[in-house]
Amino acid sequence: MRSHRIRKTIARLVALALIEAPKILMQVFGHKSIEMTLTYILSDENLRADIEVVSRELRIMRAKEAVEAMMEAEAKGRGSLQFGGYGGPAALALQRAVNQTTKRARESGVDWGASDALELASILTLGGKAWQLVRQGVVCTKFPGTESGPCNKSKGHPEPASCSSLCHHRLEEGFLREDVDASISAAIEGYKSSALSKDFLVQAHWAGQIRTNISRFSDLHNKWMEDPTVREILQGNLQMNWISD
Ligand code: SF4
Incomplete structure (x- = not known):
């Protein structure tokens, strides 16, 4: 040695x-x-x-x-x-x-x-x-x-x-795709349930997660752009219901 x-x-x-x-x-x-x-x-x-x-x-x-x-x-x-x-x-x-x-x-x-x-x-x-x-x-x-x-x-x-x-x-690297896909799915669910409970700060957090992850893989981007909630978020049209309340 x-x-x-x-x-x-x-x-x-x-x-x-x-x-x-x-x-x-x-x-x-x-x-x-x-x-x-x-x-x-x-x-x-x-x-x-x-x-x-x-x-x-x-x-x-x-x-x-x-x-x-x-x-x-x-x-x-x-x-x-x-x-x-x-x-x-x-x-x-x-x-x-x-x-x-x-x-x-x-x-x-x-x-x-x-x-x-x-x-x-x-x-x-x-x-x-x-x-x-x-x-x-x-x-x-x-x-x-x-x-x-x-x-x-x-x-x-x-x-x-x-x-x-x-x-x-x-x-x-490609092995991240599955995790990113699951993160977007979970963020959409979180976004929808916080909209229902009118927890708007949490809702904005989930919208940010979707924006961060959506463009990471081109095929996932295409897949999730079919989702109306995702399209709405990316168009900046958040369902912030308190504005109309
Ligand atoms: S933000 Fe860009 S330059 Fe900075 S670590 Fe990430 S890939 Fe590199």
Whole structure:
């Protein structure tokens, strides 16, 4: 057992925690922002370099999975979920990037393979610098240092606690779909029952939940827009009966 070996193991563990669950690291250190946590952990230069290498690899692999899912969905065409099952405003931009790259490859008679997906994933993540996981299943695709988002309006690291479902950098992984669907359903029920009991503050809360979740996945948006209560809320026509009482 050597200290060098332990350092490599710690680097992998910290990188995994940073990529998969940054909030846990923040809680362990009692920090309010991920930037504070990073400054604290990364004060050891060698450890920092090892963590950075593993973190970049993990981000690229995450992007490769998204690229491959989108390519597969595009190839299957009808019947497959839009954007390979991914959601969030960034899914459209990502699908466009995948389509353009595969189209260029087709036009030049080149067969698209796994190494091409990896190369595109590396480009999309700036070699693994971008694509931070802000919470489970939610990826911030913002390029650090050059782009800003509504969470903190700065070009530094994103603020996971203030991540907005409307931010155009936000990408959502497909496994969240079921939870989002159930949340919208529960919010509609809550909205209706609070309207009946004239609990208008609670009613406004449920309306906010519906607005937050409705656009997270395109297929769920289409499904729930069939619901008259949802349409009414999105048109800003809340059933606030006390106005007419
Ligand atoms: S609001 Fe946008 S920039 Fe901020 S963490 Fe969320 S996706 Fe990233």
